Amino acid sequence: MNASQIFSRNPLDRGERQRRDETWIHNAAREATSKFLPLWHLKVPVSAKSENSLAWQSFEVLCKLDIEIDPIFLGLMDGEAYFTADISQLGNEAHDLQNNGKWVFEDARSAAELVSTEEAGILCQAIAQINWHNNHRFCSVCGHKTWVKRGGQMRQCPNCEAQHFPRTDPVVITVVSDQGNCLLGQSRGRMSRANTYSALAGFVDQGESIEEAVAREVMEEAGIKINNIRYLFSQPWPFPHSLMIGCHANAVTTEIVKDDHEMDDVRWFSRDEVQLALEGKSAGLRVPGPTAIAHHLIKVWAANEKIIY
Template structure:
């Protein structure tokens, strides 16, 4: 089962994160490479990410070590500016990358964007500085250490009588339906989040939640947790502030949509874990 933004090949080289001298030496290694990003969009060529040589005057504090592959250090440069929006065309293009390439981009985008959004200490307000090879920020005023965080999101199908519940948001392309999704809240398990979101958005009560797979989603930094749950009944009460519509669909209808038949509804693109979730349920 291939899931978008997974399968990265870089060794994240944790020892170098605790070795400032080793990190600085890796940055000036003649073989070191820098990921080419323009406004957080990756340069791509023939199914691969584009890498550049690192400038001789590069400053360690301006870079994050993405990892090592076959002895070659790979870096991304910090920008100081947060990412703004995302292009669906760009995300679709990432799916054409060779296995693992999109995973490298996902890690780079998320951590670079995190630095741009967390320049100041949440404890005392002082400006922080990067450390641990770019995988943290430290406050020089109070000593607090800050590290990149991942926001967990449940994405799920409720099933009842051999049918799956799909929803549609107004922002979706015409005809597209997908699995419902929502962020986990503090003090909540994955199973509880699945049940809460399905009830809040569609009025469906569920039980027997089972985990299917997960996917990093770098917009800006989420972990999508795909699940399937059994609905107690098929009555719908749609929260129109969240969904434009919700429908029950059969396995045959899902298989047809996955095969390209959009006569009733279209499915999410293959790089999205919602697509994987539908494929798994249809089998």
């Protein structure tokens, strides 16, 4: 089941042992066989032809750009080291790397749909890492400039020695069912214009279990009391660095009292309506596409699949 979640099949060995050795990281980045994924304003290079793969570069090619390259080590595969690096210092996309016309920069979602699920997993890791590093250049304790350590798995402050680790934000996302109906909502914004409804979602709060977060979010957004909360599968989501935790739950109450501040609408939909929407055949209901974990949570419910825990 988990195999269908885009971004979740990263094949790299993250090299926990190797990344503790700064000399190893330095040398590995300069190996001719090492591969670099340069990100330009979080856009990803993808081959322009039909290969539909990430356009990996060498450190030598990146050095020719005449900008500071800070290699972030992603991991190892088949004896080769994989890195990413931010090249946003370049003024525009039409730079030396693109002269051969063999590849183009795509935004992460478009790129993820073009490349293999394994490469989508790698690009998810690269984007989350570069995004975090770009936003944590200074120590949150003393304000001093921080240094990259462990190939990117940490930033350390040389002034107060505080260690800062890349963060992942847990988000619960839940399909609530009541007999043959399921509860879906429209968060404020674009969803209502497209008539799209999705599973209810929200960030896990501090000092809160996954189950407590699910029950709280459903109560806040829809006023529905639930029980029998089950975890199904998860999906890394690099916008900017979340982990989507997919759940199902059963309704104890059915009267909807929506949060007007967060939600444009919340409704019960029948299994038939949802099945049509999943097939793109419903006039009144759209659900998120297969890139989103919500699609798969809704699909499992619509198919009435037995979940094995």
